[in-house]
Amino acid sequence: MTDNLDRRTLLALGTLLAASAAAPANAAEPQAGAAHMRSMMETPPDAPKVAMLVHPKMVALDLIGPMTVFKILRFDVQLVWKDKSPVSTDVGIPLVATHSFDECPGDLDILFVPGGTLGSVDCMNDPEVLAFLADRGARAKWVTSVCTGALVLAAAGLLKGYDATAHWAVADLLPLMGARHVDQRVVRDRNRMTGGGVTAGIDFALALAALMKGEEAARRVQLTIEYAPEPPFANGTPQEAGPERLAEARESRKWMDGQARLAAEAAAKRLGT
């Protein structure tokens, strides 16, 4: 395959290098670019306030999917955690909160909790996290989650009497904490909106965007992120995967999901559900 790095390419790169070194700086271009970027990133003063929890052992995609949608809509997105020390993610990229719990505004438009089973378990057992979520969740316009994040909302008492969903592997734990599990990709019940596992975050965020900003705004975002998915296989749900693959998947997650059950049972005891 070395024919791709052929002489012509090398010459072309050499030319570019020379041009780049010799060319006088074009003063107008960078300014126009900077202005364009600024206007795209700017948060209007009346932008909805969004607090997205980040926590150790979280799944990055649970957050980045919805965050991408919210940022394109120029929502005022904050990443919140106890402090600003980096938290670990499944992909190995550390995330840092922009706001500590103390700095997070009291009245939010959206409170959002991502997942990551073992990270969610830690949050379900952490009184500081639960107290923060219970406080902001009681006042937020929308209380939302993706993946195993619904277990954390439920452990904070925020899904008692609500329809909800979570990652398929742990969704059956929701009723322990007073929620009704509805087997849909995105479930809305009054001001609660919860999504299934990981990739459901994109569907969740577009659905919420439509409710908050109208269908046309959500459609614009969908076109921007070219969201016309074509999964190569039909294997995204237990039903699609079939009993054999499901059994294998459950077996490989057994210890982890067992931890989630223990945390849900402990939360149920505290909540009296």
Added chain:
Amino acid sequence: MTDNLDRRTLLALGTLLAASAAAPANAAEPQAGAAHMRSMMETPPDAPKVAMLVHPKMVALDLIGPMTVFKILRFDVQLVWKDKSPVSTDVGIPLVATHSFDECPGDLDILFVPGGTLGSVDCMNDPEVLAFLADRGARAKWVTSVCTGALVLAAAGLLKGYDATAHWAVADLLPLMGARHVDQRVVRDRNRMTGGGVTAGIDFALALAALMKGEEAARRVQLTIEYAPEPPFANGTPQEAGPERLAEARESRKWMDGQARLAAEAAAKRLGT
């Protein structure tokens, strides 16, 4: 909505706080958890080597989608850039390369380039980036991209004579640099695999996973990330959006896409395409 932060919840949180302070540390649990996490994160010695470019003004989701798939498969994923200073992303989360260009192995299994129009434009005009990609791309088993990243591959001379795709807004620029644009979500031509805009990265990565590790392995990942997408609208492609919405979207991106055209024309001149 303050009824959700009711007395019972406060009491429950109080109980948890007390329990957490009083309970003796369970020595076995954290160790089991740590071992489980380690085994999940561990990279086998024969894991495919993946270099994923990170660059200023990139779209985080372009990277995180495929990276999630590769990490679940325990591929040896490196984030590469000129140096280890943080690069900016569309969502405001800075990313830091794990390896500089110099530190990146010469022979890769996968070379991957994410998008982000203005960031891609900068890369298309940057001889250091193009030289790195041309070198590693000439030897990599798979040369891949998502979104506007295909323009960067093309500017490095890596798509001359190949079928490819890119974000719908700029895919028409590919032929300027010697590629044939094929209007599909994921396009494979020999060892090149390119995806459409942003969210196409998940479809791309699952398709590549199936080719590299077999269909069953890809299906397992798909179930883990619950990838059974349900977009709330049919608005993910220009065809779905229809002419009016497309015209509006093109107008709002006009300056940015114009920059991409200028960079593609300059690259075409260098490449002689």
